[in-house]
Amino acid sequence: xxxxxxxxxxxxxxxxxxxxxxxxxxxxxxxxxxxxxxxxxxxxxxxxxxxxxxxxxxxxxxxxxxxxxxxxxxxxxxxxxxxxxxxxxxxxxxxxxxxx
Amino acid sequence: xxxxxxxxxxxxxxxxxxxxxxxxxxxxxxxxxxxxxxxxxxxxxxxxxxxxxxxxxxxxxxxxxxxxxxxxxxxxxxxxxxxxxxxxxxxxxxxxxxxxxxxxxxxxxxxxxxxxxxxxxxxxxxxxxxxxxxxxxxxxxxxxxxxxxxxxxxxxxxxxxxxxxxxxxxxxxxxxxxxxxxxxxxxxxxxxxxxxxxxxxxxxxxxxxxxxxxxxxxxxxxxxxxxxxxxxxxxxxxxxxxxxxxxxxxxxxxxxxxxxxxxxxxxxxxxxxxxxxxxxxxxxxxxxxxxxxxxxxxxxxxxxxxxxxxxxxxxxxxxxxxxxxxxxxxxxxxxxxxxxxxxxxxxxxxxxxxxxxxxxxxxxxxxxxxxxxxxxxxxxxxxxxxxxxxxxxxxxxxxxxxxxxxxxxxxxxxxxxxxxxxxxxxxxxxxxxxxxxxxxxxxxxxxxxxxxxxx
Numbered sequence: 001x002x003x004x005x006x007x008x009x010x011x012x013x014x015x016x017x018x019x020x021x022x023x024x025x026x027x028x029x030x031x032x033x034x035x036x037x038x039x040x041x042x043x044x045x046x047x048x049x050x051x052x053x054x055x056x057x058x059x060x061x062x063x064x065x066x067x068x069x070x071x072x073x074x075x076x077x078x079x080x081x082x083x084x085x086x087x088x089x090x091x092x093x094x095x096x097x098x099x100x
Numbered sequence: 101x102x103x104x105x106x107x108x109x110x111x112x113x114x115x116x117x118x119x120x121x122x123x124x125x126x127x128x129x130x131x132x133x134x135x136x137x138x139x140x141x142x143x144x145x146x147x148x149x150x151x152x153x154x155x156x157x158x159x160x161x162x163x164x165x166x167x168x169x170x171x172x173x174x175x176x177x178x179x180x181x182x183x184x185x186x187x188x189x190x191x192x193x194x195x196x197x198x199x200x201x202x203x204x205x206x207x208x209x210x211x212x213x214x215x216x217x218x219x220x221x222x223x224x225x226x227x228x229x230x231x232x233x234x235x236x237x238x239x240x241x242x243x244x245x246x247x248x249x250x251x252x253x254x255x256x257x258x259x260x261x262x263x264x265x266x267x268x269x270x271x272x273x274x275x276x277x278x279x280x281x282x283x284x285x286x287x288x289x290x291x292x293x294x295x296x297x298x299x300x301x302x303x304x305x306x307x308x309x310x311x312x313x314x315x316x317x318x319x320x321x322x323x324x325x326x327x328x329x330x331x332x333x334x335x336x337x338x339x340x341x342x343x344x345x346x347x348x349x350x351x352x353x354x355x356x357x358x359x360x361x362x363x364x365x366x367x368x369x370x371x372x373x374x375x376x377x378x379x380x381x382x383x384x385x386x387x388x389x390x391x392x393x394x395x396x397x398x399x400x401x402x403x404x405x406x407x408x409x410x411x412x413x414x415x416x417x418x419x420x421x422x423x424x425x426x427x428x429x430x431x432x433x434x435x436x437x438x439x440x441x442x443x444x445x446x447x448x449x450x451x452x453x454x455x456x457x458x459x460x461x462x463x464x465x466x467x468x469x470x471x472x473x474x475x476x477x478x479x480x481x482x483x484x485x486x487x488x489x490x491x492x493x494x495x496x497x498x499x500x501x502x503x504x505x506x507x508x509x510x511x512x513x514x515x516x517x518x519x520x521x522x523x524x525x526x527x528x529x530x531x532x533x534x535x536x537x538x539x540x541x542x543x544x545x546x547x548x549x550x551x552x553x554x555x
Binding site: 014015016017018019020022024026047048049054056058060062063065067069071075076077078079080082083084085088089091092095096 | 139140141142143144235236237341344345348349350351352353354355402405448450452458459460461462463464465466478480526527528529532
């Protein structure tokens with residue numbers, strides 16, 4: 001099954017300060033950008049189990065990038081934070097199957 | 101009129117080839133700017149006031165940069181000294197600088213800028229309605245301020261510019277925005293705000309905006325209509341995509357970024373290749389804010405932690421690893437109650453199955469049985485002795501706990517002896533707020549005499 005990863009040069013995640021996580025999908029081309037148009041606030045909210053209203057999505061056609069930001073469900077460095085830099089949280093997004 | 105800003109690396113102590121700095125001087129650098137900190141490695145560094153970087157690594161970088169600044173007669177600016185920018189962090193870097201100046205016989209005038217805040221002062225600001233939450237934080241209560249071990253305010257460029265105007269050759273700043281460190285000198289010399297702030301954001305991580313982030317830093321040349329950026333290593337390139345993409349890095353919003361004095365707006369910026377390794381950027385704007393604000397960062401102690409680590413290779417246990425982990429938690433809770441008399445509300449546990457789902461938990465899309473699992477037990481308690489006592493009570497379970505269907509006791513693979521490691525105080529970030537202020541009112545600038553160092 002084809003995934004977001006298959007359309008991308010890189011999928012990455014990182015803290016944007018202690019209280020936010022941000023992710024970028026670097027698509028190979030404009031066709032890839034069009035193919036992940038299904039990635040909206042609701043899809044991200046379900047994938048990461050966060051409130052839909054907290055999700056911000058930015059599409060940047062000049063770079064073939066989709067950027068996604070939402071508040072960290074677990075604050076950085078607290079007892080139950082297992083990813084200090086949020087650098088491995090791109091995996092559910094990268095391995096998400098494409099629809100159809 | 102142009103101002104050229106040399107950024108040797110994204111983090112003081114991160115290292116860079118010394119010849120890249122020499123090349124920056126050859127290209128006519130007017131100032132060297134480098135960031136010394138970040139919140140990115142967690143709350144410990146602010147909470148404890150101890151730096152993440154090794155003193156020897158910071159000294160190695162500073163020796164190259166201080167020599168370069170003295171040779172070229174240009175200022176050196178270091179922001180967020182000591183990782184978190186506490187007063188202890190500024191003093192730590194200042195001590196390293198003093199040692200190098202004396203050893204090298206350099207006569208440079210050093211300014212230190214302190215950004216640590218007192219809870220009592222901030223409570224006054226809070227009562228006057230001058231403290232505001234940033235999303236996703238709520239309103240601040242005064243007890244939260246009291247609970248912090250350290251609170252810093254993030255300075256804009258103004259305190260740094262003031263120190264330079266007063267005659268500093270070397271400015272060692274406490275907590276500062278990543279961009280203020282690179283923006284201070286160009287703004288002081290009349291460069292326009294839009295290109296200056298945008299350039300400062302692009303260069304703040306050194307070579308991150310190039311095709312090879314490990315090959316040293318960059319030089320930004322700012323002028324009246326925009327800026328040009330090039331890598332210091334001649335074998336490395338900046339491309340329109342590598343430069344534009346850096347606005348994505350560690351930012352919530354790739355088009356706008358708030359600074360104390362206003363907002364950087366780059367939605368209309370145009371990135372053009374001047375040749376195969378230099379990029380020209382025009383069209384960036386800076387919108388002044390109606391109210392000047394400084395962001396606050398604070399960390400408090402949540403308790404004291406003890407860690408224990410065992411590992412499992414037996415496929416029988418690995419085949420039902422979540423059942424085993426659930427049993428482990430239940431047994432620890434029972435044994436701690438029976439031996440220490442502590443209820444589950446009197447301490448906290450985190451059991452992490454490395455090799456199975458430790459990082460992503462129930463977000464993990466892959467639920468296949470693992471081949472090998474490291475079991476980390478983290479105990480958080482109000483004091484160290486209690487945390488360690490809980491971990492020691494858990495020790496026989498982490499050595500011998502079977503799955504419910506086993507009629508013998510397995511022996512699992514502890515990684516170390518002793519199995520427990522005391523981690524000391526654990527911290528958390530608690531402030532995500534700004535305070536209305538005048539540009540330099542929260543910061544203390546101290547300019548040392550040139551002759552304070554051995555000549």
